[in-house]
Amino acid sequence: MNRKFIKTVFIYLLLSVSLFAKPYIILISFDGFRWDYLDRGLTPNLQKLIDDGVRAISLKPTYPSKTFPNHYSIVTGMYNENHGIISNSFTNLKTGERFRIGDTSAVRNPEWYKGKAIWETAKRQGVITASYFWPGSELNAEKRRPNYFMKYEHEKPYKERVDGVIDWLNLPNENRPKFITLYFHDTDSYGHDFGTTSKEIDESISRLDSVTGYLLSKLECLSIADSINLIIVSDHGMTDVSSERTIVLDEIVGGYDYYLQGDRAFGMIEPKDSNDIEEIYNKFKSGESNYKVYRKYEFPIYYHYNKNELITSIIIVADLGWSLIKKGNSNNNGYSISGGNHGYDNNFMDMHGIFIANGPEFKKNMKTGTLQNIDINPLLCKILNIEHEPDIDGKLENIEFILK
16 A cells, blocks of 8 residues: 555545534623623723624624523523523412522523523534533533533632633543533623723723633633634623612502512513403503503514513513612612613613624624524534524524624
């Protein structure tokens, strides 16, 4: 056997491995990082990724523009009404069971989660996945979790999170995850506490950019660096709120007994007596100011938020920056409201987040318009060369133009 033939076979084998090897994806969330925070001149590391990759003007969240629903929409490709996580906190009024993001038992209960996250889809098709925090990643059902996952620790130092991801990428090839999620809460926390124009939020933006720089420096040292794709997103934006912009529900429907769910930016109302539904609705309708009220069945289709059985009979959507208040709630006493909030109509730009993509699968120096977060799931499946779930709402054709 001559050397030329051996060399040809060797090159062919190398090309075959390259062609059929799955690329790597790291999906990163900067919670509450509004779309225009990138334009403040505080993010040189993120700008490097943008200059060599893709930036969307904004990333449109699902309604309501809350944290858990949107993180789960990103990884499932489904609207909230379909994947079941309809808010950060909600109650099944028939059973009394409550979902609340601060309740570890609830957030790990797989019964609440109706969609299939990307790690479920990938795992079933032989792709190893990992999550250094992401809503829905630590369910009490092994087949519904990533191969590797970390239980959420809010105070976990950011560099330790990055180092954990690098450790996974240093595993032997047969054990190494091809898809990894990574989560940072910083801009959400400081946006809520101090608002969108504060020095604290600017410091938070800079802090996340520094973490990005740390991650990039670590990735550059890996032998697989050229195969890694980064996608940086946020679940929603943020807008400023004030005690001078409140809607006191008791002043509109005082005397009626009802359940209230939601979080100041929107309200789900269920009268305790079903005979009161029309009367309560009409009260809200007649006093409609700085909010919109709808019966569930007439809720505008563009919200994709009326099919789920846990959604209440009446839905109130506050105008941007206004807050729904009910007397007697401990956090409402004195109506002291400041800082920022989200959860509002997802068509408002203040509610939009960021989308940055960089790596061998993506075009370079490309700027595009607003993308929808439900389309990220089929994009991930395309890159990983796996089939997406048949019942998703996202569409690959809405986003695949950013790929090479």
